[in-house]
Amino acid sequence: MCERAGLLAELKHGAGCRIDEAAEKLHRLSQDIWSCPELAYDERKAHDRLVAFFSQEEEGWKVDSHFKLDTAFRATWGPGGGDEGDVVSVAFLCEYDALPGIGHACGHNLIAEVGAAAALGLKAAVEKSSKLPVRVQVTVLGTPAEEDGGGKIDMMKEDAFKGLDVVFMAHPSQEDAPYLPCVAEHDVTVKYHGKASHASAYPWEGINALDAAVLCYNNLSVLRQQIKPDWRIHGIIKHGGVKPNIIPAYTELEYYLRTPSRGELPVIKSKAEMCFRSAAMATGCEVEVEFAKNMFVNILRNATLEELYEKNGKDLGMEFTTDEEVLTNGSGSTDFGNVSFAVPGIHPYFYIGSDALNHTEEYTVAAGDEKAQFYTLRTAKALAMTALDVLLRPDLLQRVKDEFTEAKLKEDRLLKDGQTDRTSKNK
Numbered sequence: 124m125c126e127r128a129g130l131l132a133e134l135k136h137g138a139g140c141r142i143d144e145a146a147e148k149l150h151r152l153s154q155d156i157w158s159c160p161e162l163a164y165d166e167r168k169a170h171d172r173l174v175a176f177f178s179q180e181e182e183g184w185k186v187d188s189h190f191k192l193d194t195a196f197r198a199t200w201g202p203g204g205g206d207e208g209d210v211v212s213v214a215f216l217c218e219y220d221a222l223p224g225i226g227h228a229c230g231h232n233l234i235a236e237v238g239a240a241a242a243l244g245l246k247a248a249v250e251k252s253s254k255l256p257v258r259v260q261v262t263v264l265g266t267p268a269e270e271d272g273g274g275k276i277d278m279m280k281e282d283a284f285k286g287l288d289v290v291f292m293a294h295p296s297q298e299d300a301p302y303l304p305c306v307a308e309h310d311v312t313v314k315y316h317g318k319a320s321h322a323s324a325y326p327w328e329g330i331n332a333l334d335a336a337v338l339c340y341n342n343l344s345v346l347r348q349q350i351k352p353d354w355r356i357h358g359i360i361k362h363g364g365v366k367p368n369i370i371p372a373y374t375e376l377e378y379y380l381r382t383p384s385r386g387e388l389p390v391i392k393s394k395a396e397m398c399f400r401s402a403a404m405a406t407g408c409e410v411e412v413e414f415a416k417n418m419f420v421n422i423l424r425n426a427t428l429e430e431l432y433e434k435n436g437k438d439l440g441m442e443f444t445t446d447e448e449v450l451t452n453g454s455g456s457t458d459f460g461n462v463s464f465a466v467p468g469i470h471p472y473f474y475i476g477s478d479a480l481n482h483t484e485e486y487t488v489a490a491g492d493e494k495a496q497f498y499t500l501r502t503a504k505a506l507a508m509t510a511l512d513v514l515l516r517p518d519l520l521q522r523v524k525d526e527f528t529e530a531k532l533k534e535d536r537l538l539k540d541g542q543t544d545r546t547s548k549n550k
């Protein structure tokens with residue numbers, strides 16, 4: 124074994140040992156987040172718990188609490204690993220927001236645990252070595268509001284990802300996969316303003332905002348038949364009126380519009396907008412269409428990082444899914460997509476010991492179950508090992524960066540040329 128391979132194996136082993144050693148406190152960390160679910164932008168206890176973890180329970184971290192957002196944080200360590208070479212900055216992202224009514228049904232408590240564990244592992248490995256070809260900075264970014272709003276996008280607008288070389292996070296799922304297709308998404312709130320009146324005595328005096336909401340819902344349901352099979356339109360009526368004998372004067376709907384790529388979003392948005400406005404016209408209501416401040420985009424893939432992660436995962440016993448349907452069908456969306464256009468990174472998915480589906484009560488149970496711990500820590504080890512791969516081999520890091528630049532240029536060109544449809548023959 125050549126010297127570098129021996130060192131790499133030793134460091135990977137060291138990272139894993141450190142993660143195992145911290146297993147109990149990492150479990151407590153994710154349990155505390157899981158047992159007190161908090162919604163997007165309001166993850167105060169989770170924020171404080173993670174800040175305390177890095178500033179009190181662990182040594183050597185510089186912690187910026189309330190970093191860029193009220194419930195975001197940053198913990199940094201380094202540079203370490205020797206006194207030679209450029210500083211390479213590796214970041215692990217923690218999410219920790221929950222869903223209304225069903226708690227941690229997407230397992231973001233485990234995302235926080237993976238991020239913290241991988242950072243501990245990488246720091247320990249780097250600390251032990253003075254022979255690295257680069258100096259290493261380890262960053263943990265606490266990124267709120269993935270389920271609503273897109274905290275990472277807010278943080279990007281504030282330059283929170285500036286200066287990072289590679290970013291890693293991992294998301295709970297039903298299987299291990301280095302990548303699953305996440306779709307682009309833009310959310311919209313539609314408000315109809317009508318006029319109240321006695322619904323039995325003089326209904327002709329009213330303007331029915333609920334009728335507008337129902338027509339809007341039906342227009343979109345009809346539109347669904349004419350859009351691409353992998354586009355998604357789904358929504359709820361948030362306000363539907365207050366009493367049957369009052370003609371509803373105000374209604375409100377919330378819709379999520381999704382397409383596989385960011386370039387297709389404007390098309391679905393303009394089609395949906397016609398549905399919103401025509402419902403207003405038919406009923407005589409006024410309509411307000413408010414698109415969310417942040418648009419989530421698809422993930423820019425990095426094959427080099429994905430391959431390294433898969434190899435490390437396999438070495439740790441992961442069995443990656445080969446189910447073509449899972450590997451090709453779009454799933455949800457993530458604000459990591461936006462990050463992936465700014466910094467090279469990966470967002471693999473990991474099995475948590477249960478077949479339950481995300482966004483169900485069963486998944487909430489699974490995310491808090493002790494059984495998830497083995498898989499969560501194994502994922503953290505695979506991420507730390509992947510970071511070590513690129514840190515010990517500057518040629519690999521360069522390949523990761525070149526691939527990122529090329530993929531971004533290609534996506535930008537497609538967008539500029541108006542080639543929105545990735546499934547078209549021209550692609």
Ligand SMILES: NCCCC[C@H](NC(=O)CCN)C(=O)O
Pocket residue numbers: 229269270271272273294305308310379419454455456457
């Ligand atoms: N509408 C705000 C964003 C919703 C993001 C959510 N994310 C997930 O389910 C996690 C999968 N990465 C979604 O897709 O609905």
